[in-house]
Amino acid sequence: MSKKVAVFWPGDYRAKPNEWALPQSQETTGQLVAALKKLGRTPYVVEGYLTRPDQSIAKLGPIDDPMVGVYVHWTYAPHTVDGVVGKDNPLLLASNFSGTWPGLVALLNTGASLESVGRASSRVWTDAPDWTADAGFMERLDEWCTTGRITYDSGEIHDGPAVAADAAAISEQVLAEIRRKRILALMLGDTSMGMINGYFGPRLLYPIGFSEHKVDQAWLIERTKQVSQQRVDDAFQFVQDRGVTFHWGAQDATDFTADSTREQLRGYLAVLDLLDEFQADCLGWQYQLGLLKLLPPSDFAEGLLNSHARPEGNGHVVITSTEADQGNLVPMELMKRVLEAKGLAGSVMFHDVRWGAEHEGRWLWVLLNSGSCGAYAFNQDVSSLNGVHSYRQPAGYFPVAGGTFAGESLPGPITWARTWIDRQGELVMDLGRGESVSLPNDVREAWWGGTTRQWPFMAADLGCSKETIMAHYMSNHIAVAYGDIFSEMVALSRSLGFKIRVLSTGQPA
Known part of the structure; x- marks a missing residue:
């Protein structure tokens, strides 16, 4: 492999997050350059953040040397992706x-997005104060410098197991419902903020029993004006x-007022009207970036839709996917649908895999996303919104004042899932069992405050190692439900035609 290595900075489209992160970008780049030099490489840095696809194409496209983002x-x-797709020079994604x-x-x-378009890449990470002193990190970096790729242990990735008769029966019940009436997803815009791995389209959705109906989210600017003040006041x-x-x-957050919340509720009610008009079963809501300066954040509305107790509701959640x-x-x-078929509350939480740390000898992930986590996570009471806190969304991301739908997730067993597109263009269902864990107050507040305190929080054991998630997981997002519906999801996913991967420390049962 070439001795020369290009180091580049992918960025946010918005200026303020890039400004906030600049010290970390500089520090991390210094650590990376020192590590590459120690391995006898000659790194050079591509100037500036890449904040638009055209910049990626212009600056990365001509580079044939190995590259590290x-x-x-x-x-x-x-x-x-747009600057490296169609090329085969070694590519490494590095994080602090x-x-x-x-x-x-x-x-x-980014790793999942590259996978979905068939572009090979490797991943490397460390939290060491001195990267050159982290032997494991240096060994992996050396492997990449030598071979152009890094191999990872895949011993925790399994095929779907055999399923017991009672779980198969639940699966067949849900499958029959989908075959009687396919699932219609109302899509308010396309995926936001460059999430290449988050859009499937009709060719992939139709075979698994889903359809989509796209509505330009600009409709909300006009539709919110049709919502009466009485409905807003009641909500x-x-x-x-x-x-x-x-x-x-x-x-x-002095600009975050009761009127901010009222306007968020106006948006919630406008979306309810759209769901009713098109008789949609579930919702994907882009919001960012198109509405950032036009309407308050969608997060409070998304949290309500994903809650059983909600204005003008029917006691059931409307599954809502942020972004x-x-x-x-x-x-x-x-x-x-599986949860409800088992007589359980049909609440499913949407999170980012944000960060992780060890607590009492156990690796836990901080799951944290600004929207789409319902109240059930905080109270396990389908009739209540107790435990929900609404803070102003950080102004650097959200210029129009509006609140979050936050809280501390309660402990308990969980099942988690994610669907992604593999290199063959086929859908894969990742599944696992785990546990939401209650932390001591000081630990919880340190972890929460060290990420984004305004957003909903879950400390989760995902039933597999840090290594497996970092090396093999194909998304930044994860779907989490309380209770054990793992076997039913294996059976249903198999019947719908998904490839199945189970991420587990032991052989799944």
């Missing part, structure tokens, strides 16, 4: 494994009566 904050996948900014989230999303009273705690007018990510929308809707 630096991921320390959220970056859009096209800011890497920090929760401060969602760099790990960007690495996982506002509902969320207060059911227990939401609003943090209006906090010191760092219009169909890779989460599909398993979330299937999980909801």
Whole structure:
């Protein structure tokens, strides 16, 4: 492999997140350059953040040397993919494994996006203060420098196991419902922020029993004006009566007021009207970036839709996937149907795999996403919104004031899932069992405050190692449900024609 190595910075489209992350980008690049030099390589840095696809094409496209992308904050996948697709020079995605900014989230999303378009890449990460002193990291970097790729242990990746008769019966019940009436997903826009791995389209959706109907989310600008003030007032009273705690007018969020929440509820009601008009079963909501300066954030509305107790509701959740990510929308809707077929609450949470750490000898992931986590995670009461806190979305990301739908997830057994596109263009269902874990107050607050305190929080054991998630997981997003519906999801996924991967420390049963 060439001694010369290009180092580049994929970035956010928005200027403020790049500005916030600049010190980490510089520090991480310094560590990476020192490590490459120690291995006898000659690294050079591509100037500036790549903040648009055209910049990726212009700056990365001409490079034939091996390349390393630096991921320390959220970056859009096209800011890497569009410049490297169609090429075969060795490509490495490197992260500082920090929760401060969602760099790990960007690495996982970019890695999955590259996989979906058949572009080979490797991943490497470390949280060591001195990267050159991390023997495991240096060994992997040396492997990449020598061979152009890194091999990872795949011993925790399994095929789907045999399924017991009772689980198969539940699966057949859900399958029969889908065959009687296919699932219609209302898509408010396409996937947001460059999530190449999050859009499937009709060719992949039709065979698994789904259809999509796209509505330009610009409709919401006009549709919100049709929502009466009385409906907004009633919804506002509902969320207060059911227990939401609003943090209006906090010191760092003086523009977040009760009127901000009312406008978010107006958006929620407009979306309810669209769901009713098209008789849709579930929802993918782009929101970012197109509505950032036009309407308040969608997160509070998304949280309500994913809750049983909601204004003008029927006691059931409307599965809602933030960022219009169909890779989460599909398993979330299937999980909801399995849960309800078993007589359980049909609540499924949407999260980012944000960061992780060891606690009492156990590796736990911080699952954290700004929207689409319902109230059931915080109270396990289908009639209540207790435990929900609404903080102002950080202004650097969301210029129009509006609140989140946050809380601390309760402990308990979980089943998790994700759908992704492999190199053959086929859909794969990743599945696993795990546990939501209750942390001591000081640990929880340190982890939460070290990520984004305004967003919903879950500390989760995903039933497999850190290594397996970092090396093999094909998304930044994950769908999580309380209870054990693993076997039913294996059977249903198999019947619908998915390839199946089970991520587990032991042989799944």
